[in-house]
Amino acid sequence: MQSYLVTAVVAFAAAAVALFLAAITHRLIRRFGRRSLLLTELTDHAHRPFQVAVTVLAVQLGVRFSTGYAIGTPWRKVLLHFLVLCAIATAAWLVASLLVVVEDTALARFRVDVPDNRHARRVRTQVVMLRRLTIAVIVILTVGVMLMTFPSVRGIGAGVLTSAGVVGVVAALAAQSLLGNVFAGLQLAFSDAVRLDDVVVVEGEWGRIEELTLSYVVVQIWDDRRLILPTSYFTSKPFQNWTRTEAAVLGTAEFDVDWAVPVQIMREELRRLVEGTELWDGRVCVLQVTDATGGTVRLRALVSAADAGSLWDLRCLVREHMVAWVRDNRPTALPRMRTELGDADSNLPWQWVQPRRPTRRTTDAEVPDDARVFGGSDDGDARSEAFVGPEETRP
Structure with a gap:
C-alpha cells in the first residue's frame, strides 16, 4: 500500500x-x-x-x-x-x-485569392499531398513501434521478416490498384499536370478541382455536382486543363446565317458589344467566316475572358445579342431555304439579273484585326508562331 x-x-x-x-x-x-x-x-x-x-x-x-x-x-x-x-x-x-x-x-x-495564382496553387497542391503522406507514414510507424513493444509481436516479426519477399509480392499484387492510385497522386502533385482549383473538362463535364488526395480526385462540376475519379484516371486518360498555364482562355460562338449577311457590319457590332461588357478581357475579338456550304454561311465569333466562368457568360451574351441583332436589323440574313420555280429557258423577266458594278476589295493590309485569329495583333502574331502548320489543321 x-x-x-x-x-x-x-x-x-x-x-x-x-x-x-x-x-x-x-x-x-x-x-x-x-x-x-x-x-x-x-x-x-x-x-x-x-x-x-x-x-x-x-x-x-x-x-x-x-x-x-x-x-x-x-x-x-x-x-x-x-x-x-x-x-x-x-x-x-x-x-x-x-x-x-x-x-x-x-x-x-502563397496566396490563392489573387488573379495570377498558378504558382501558389501548385505549391498548395504539393504541400497538401505531402502532409497527407507524412501523416499516414507517421501513423503507420507509430503503430509499428507500439506493437514492437510486445515481446510476442517481436517474436512473430522475426519470422515474418524471413519471408518478407513473398509477403511483399503478395501484398503488391493484392494492393496493385491502391498503390497505383497512390503513385498517381504523387505524380500529379509534382508533375504540375493538375492542381487545386484548376478548371478541367473530364468525362464530358466542365468543373474545378476541389480536392486532390493520394487515391481520388473530386471535381466540382459547374452545377454543384461532384465527380469523383481515381487519381490514376488523370495519368492514364486525356483530359482538358483550361488553367494549366494561365486562367485566361478563348471561346467561340457560331452562327449559321444566310449568304446575304453583312459580315463587316456584324463584326463591328460584335466589337461594340464586347467593349461594353466587363466580361471581356480586351485580348481577342474576332469574327470570321469558317464555312460556306449547304446554303448557309457559318460565322464564328472568337472572344477571350480572364477566366473560364467569365468566358461562359461572355459566350452566352454574344450568342443572345447577335441573334437578336440579326433578327431585328438584318432579317434577310436569317437562315432560309431557296426554291426557284421558273422557265427552263430563262425567259422570265426576274431571271434576268443585271450585273452589278464591281466593288473594291479590301487588301490584306486593310483587313481589320477582328477578322484575324493568327495575325493582325500582338496576341494573334504570338498565336500564329505557336501554331505553325497547314491551314486545314487550324480550328
Missing part, C-alpha cells in the same frame, strides 16, 4: 510540474512570438500535443524511479508498458502537429 501511495503522489507531482512548465513555455512563446508567424502557429496548433507529451513523459519517469525498489511487482510492469505506449502515441502526435505547423507556415506565403 505504501508503494502505491508513493507512486501516485510522485505521478501527480510530476504531472503538475510538467503542466506548469508547459504553461510557462506557452506563455513565453506567445509573448515573444507575436510578430512571428511560425511561433504563432506553434502556440495555436502544437501547444496541446506538447502539453500532453510532456505530461506523459514526466509521469512515466516518476513512476519508473518511484517504484525502483519493487521491480518485480506485476502492476508496475503493466503500468510502465501502458505509459510507454502513451508516450509513443503522444510523441507521434507532437511530430505530426509540428509538421502541420511548418506546412501551414509555408502555405501562408
Whole structure:
C-alpha cells in the first residue's frame, strides 16, 4: 500500500510540474512570438500535443524511479508498458502537429485569392499531398513501434521478416490498384499536370478541382455536382486543363446565317458589344467566316475572358445579342431555304439579273484585326508562331 501511495503522489507531482512548465513555455512563446508567424502557429496548433507529451513523459519517469525498489511487482510492469505506449502515441502526435505547423507556415506565403495564382496553387497542391503522406507514414510507424513493444509481436516479426519477399509480392499484387492510385497522386502533385482549383473538362463535364488526395480526385462540376475519379484516371486518360498555364482562355460562338449577311457590319457590332461588357478581357475579338456550304454561311465569333466562368457568360451574351441583332436589323440574313420555280429557258423577266458594278476589295493590309485569329495583333502574331502548320489543321 505504501508503494502505491508513493507512486501516485510522485505521478501527480510530476504531472503538475510538467503542466506548469508547459504553461510557462506557452506563455513565453506567445509573448515573444507575436510578430512571428511560425511561433504563432506553434502556440495555436502544437501547444496541446506538447502539453500532453510532456505530461506523459514526466509521469512515466516518476513512476519508473518511484517504484525502483519493487521491480518485480506485476502492476508496475503493466503500468510502465501502458505509459510507454502513451508516450509513443503522444510523441507521434507532437511530430505530426509540428509538421502541420511548418506546412501551414509555408502555405501562408502563397496566396490563392489573387488573379495570377498558378504558382501558389501548385505549391498548395504539393504541400497538401505531402502532409497527407507524412501523416499516414507517421501513423503507420507509430503503430509499428507500439506493437514492437510486445515481446510476442517481436517474436512473430522475426519470422515474418524471413519471408518478407513473398509477403511483399503478395501484398503488391493484392494492393496493385491502391498503390497505383497512390503513385498517381504523387505524380500529379509534382508533375504540375493538375492542381487545386484548376478548371478541367473530364468525362464530358466542365468543373474545378476541389480536392486532390493520394487515391481520388473530386471535381466540382459547374452545377454543384461532384465527380469523383481515381487519381490514376488523370495519368492514364486525356483530359482538358483550361488553367494549366494561365486562367485566361478563348471561346467561340457560331452562327449559321444566310449568304446575304453583312459580315463587316456584324463584326463591328460584335466589337461594340464586347467593349461594353466587363466580361471581356480586351485580348481577342474576332469574327470570321469558317464555312460556306449547304446554303448557309457559318460565322464564328472568337472572344477571350480572364477566366473560364467569365468566358461562359461572355459566350452566352454574344450568342443572345447577335441573334437578336440579326433578327431585328438584318432579317434577310436569317437562315432560309431557296426554291426557284421558273422557265427552263430563262425567259422570265426576274431571271434576268443585271450585273452589278464591281466593288473594291479590301487588301490584306486593310483587313481589320477582328477578322484575324493568327495575325493582325500582338496576341494573334504570338498565336500564329505557336501554331505553325497547314491551314486545314487550324480550328
